[in-house]
Amino acid sequence: MRMTVIGTGYLGATHAACMAELGHEVLGVDVDESKIKSLQAGQVPFFEPGLPEVLERNIAAGRLDFTTDYAQAAQFANVHFLGVGTPQRHGSFAADLTYVRAVIEDLVPKLTGSHIIFGKSTVPVGTARDLQELANSLAGPDTHVEIAWNPEFLREGYAVQDTITPDRIVLGVREEASRAEEVAREVYAQALEASTPLLVTDLQTAELVKVSANAFLATKISFINAVAEICEIAGGDVVALADAIGLDERIGRKFLGAGLGFGGGCLPKDIRAFMARAGELGADQALSFLREVDAINMRRRDRMVDVAKRALGGSVLGRRVTVLGCAFKPNSDDVRDSPALSVAGSLSLAGAAVTVYDPEGMDNARRVFPTLAYATSASKALQDTELVILATEWQEFRDLDPAAAGELVAARHIIDGRNVLDVAAWQAAGWTVEALGRNL
Numbered sequence: 001m002r003m004t005v006i007g008t009g010y011l012g013a014t015h016a017a018c019m020a021e022l023g024h025e026v027l028g029v030d031v032d033e034s035k036i037k038s039l040q041a042g043q044v045p046f047f048e049p050g051l052p053e054v055l056e057r058n059i060a061a062g063r064l065d066f067t068t069d070y071a072q073a074a075q076f077a078n079v080h081f082l083g084v085g086t087p088q089r090h091g092s093f094a095a096d097l098t099y100v101r102a103v104i105e106d107l108v109p110k111l112t113g114s115h116i117i118f119g120k121s122t123v124p125v126g127t128a129r130d131l132q133e134l135a136n137s138l139a140g141p142d143t144h145v146e147i148a149w150n151p152e153f154l155r156e157g158y159a160v161q162d163t164i165t166p167d168r169i170v171l172g173v174r175e176e177a178s179r180a181e182e183v184a185r186e187v188y189a190q191a192l193e194a195s196t197p198l199l200v201t202d203l204q205t206a207e208l209v210k211v212s213a214n215a216f217l218a219t220k221i222s223f224i225n226a227v228a229e230i231c232e233i234a235g236g237d238v239v240a241l242a243d244a245i246g247l248d249e250r251i252g253r254k255f256l257g258a259g260l261g262f263g264g265g266c267l268p269k270d271i272r273a274f275m276a277r278a279g280e281l282g283a284d285q286a287l288s289f290l291r292e293v294d295a296i297n298m299r300r301r302d303r304m305v306d307v308a309k310r311a312l313g314g315s316v317l318g319r320r321v322t323v324l325g326c327a328f329k330p331n332s333d334d335v336r337d338s339p340a341l342s343v344a345g346s347l348s349l350a351g352a353a354v355t356v357y358d359p360e361g362m363d364n365a366r367r368v369f370p371t372l373a374y375a376t377s378a379s380k381a382l383q384d385t386e387l388v389i390l391a392t393e394w395q396e397f398r399d400l401d402p403a404a405a406g407e408l409v410a411a412r413h414i415i416d417g418r419n420v421l422d423v424a425a426w427q428a429a430g431w432t433v434e435a436l437g438r439n440l
C-alpha cells in the first residue's frame with residue numbers, strides 16, 4: 001500500500017519506517033526541514049534502538065522517502081497517518097490541537113478523490129469528530145475524506161518492536177459509510193495474521209482508550225509513590241512492599257517501581273488534557289483524582305531535592321553533585337518533562353555545582369538546561385563528587401561497580417532515585433545509600 005505519515009517525530013518517524021519495513025510505500029511529511037533532511041539522509045534525529053537500521057534499509061529499498069511538501073503528500077497516497085504533536089497548551093491543562101488542525105487545513109484542500117486519514121496523535125475525546133467537520137468544510141466537490149482514529153501505544157525505547165508487533169490495534173470509526181476498517185486491515189495485515197487483536201470502536205471510544213491507558217499507568221506509578229511517602233515516614237520499605245503486592249496477579253508488579261516518578265512527552269500532558277476535557281464535558285469530578293496523581297508525581301522530585309540537601313548537611317550551595325541520567329526514562333534521549341533533569345535543574349538553581357551524565361539524553365538536555373555541566377562519561381561525572389543521584393535507570397548505571405565508582409568520588413554517598421541498585425553491594429563497598437520510599 002501507499003501511505004503518508006504526517007509528523008515525523010518520535011511517533012511518526014517510527015511509524016513511517018516500520019510501515020515501510022512491512023512492505024508499504026511510505027512518504028513521511030513534516031514542517032521541520034532539518035528533521036526531514038536528516039531523515040532523507042537516513043539519520044534518525046533522536047535516539048531509538050533499532051530504528052536507524054530500519055530507516056536505512058527501507059530508504060535503500062526505495063520504499064521510504066520524506067518531504068516537507070503537502071502537495072506531494074496529497075498526490076502520493078489516499079491513506080494518511082496523522083502523528084503530529086499535541087502538547088500541553090500554554091497556561092492551561094488542555095491539549096494544544098493547533099498542529100493537528102493545521103494538518104487537516106494544509107492537506108485536505110489539496111486532495112482529490114477518496115482519502116482516509118488515520119489519526120494517531122493522542123487527542124481529547126471529540127477531536128476526530130471536529131476534524132471530520134473541518135475536513136468536510138475544506139474538501140473539494142469530488143473529494144471524500146474520512147477521519148478515523150488509530151491511537152498509538154508504542155513505548156519509546158521499544159518503539160520499533162511495538163509498531164511492528166503491537167499488542168493490540170485500536171481503530172475508531174465513524175458511524176456512516178466508513179471504509180476505515182477495510183483499509184486498516186490491509187495496512188496491518190501482517191500483525192492481524194499473527195493474531196494481534198483488532199478492536200474496532202466508535203471514534204470517541206478509540207480516543208478515550210489511549211488517554212485512559214495513560215491515566216491508568218500514571219495512577220499506578222503515583223499509587224506506589226504515595227505509599228513510598230508513607231514508608232519514608234513510618235519506616236517501611238516500598239520495594240519489598242511492591243514485590244509483595246505485585247505477586248497478586250490482580251495487581252501485578254509492572255509499573256510499581258517507586259522512585260522519581262513519571263515524565264516524558266506523554267503521561268504528564270495526557271493526564272492533564274484528560275482532566276481538562278472532563279471539565280469541558282461537565283464531568284470534572286470524574287477525573288479529579290488525576291490531580292492527585294499529578295501532584296504525588298511532582299512531589300517526588302521535590303522530595304529528591306530535599307533528600308539531597310539533607311545528605312549534604314542542609315544546603316547544596318557550592319557543593320558538587322552528580323546526577324546520573326537526564327532522559328525521562330532509559331533507552332531514550334527524550335528529556336521532555338524529565339524528572340531527572342528537573343532534579344538536576346532544581347539542585348543547580350539551589351546553588352549546587354551539578355554535573356550530569358546520560359548515555360543519550362545530553363544534547364537535548366543541554367538545550368533545555370545549558371547551565372548544567374555535562375560530563376562525557378559516567379566515570380568523568382563521578383570524579384571528585386560529594387553526592388551521586390541515580391535519576392534515570394539506564395543499564396549502565398545499574399551495572400556500575402560500587403568499588404570502582406568509590407575510587408572516583410570525594411564522598412561515597414548515593415541516592416537511588418529509581419530503586420534499582422543492589423543496596424547490599426553498594427553498602428559493602430563503603431557507600432551510604434539512600435533511596436526514595438526506603439529507610440536504609
Ligand SMILES: NC(=O)c1ccc[n+]([C@@H]2O[C@H](COP(=O)([O-])OP(=O)(O)OC[C@H]3O[C@@H](n4cnc5c(N)ncnc54)[C@H](O)[C@@H]3O)[C@@H](O)[C@H]2O)c1
Binds near residue numbers: 029030099120
Ligand atoms: N512519543 C511517544 O512515545 C508517543 C506514543 C504514543 C502517542 N504519542 C502521541 O503522538 C503524538 C506525537 O508525539 P511525538 O512524541 O512523536 O511528538 P514529536 O514532537 O516528537 O513530533 C511531532 C512532529 O510533528 C511535526 N509537526 C508539527 N506540525 C506539523 C504540521 N502541521 N505538519 C507536519 N508536521 C508537523 C513536528 O515538526 C514534529 O516533528 C502526540 O500526540 C503524542 O502524545 C507519542
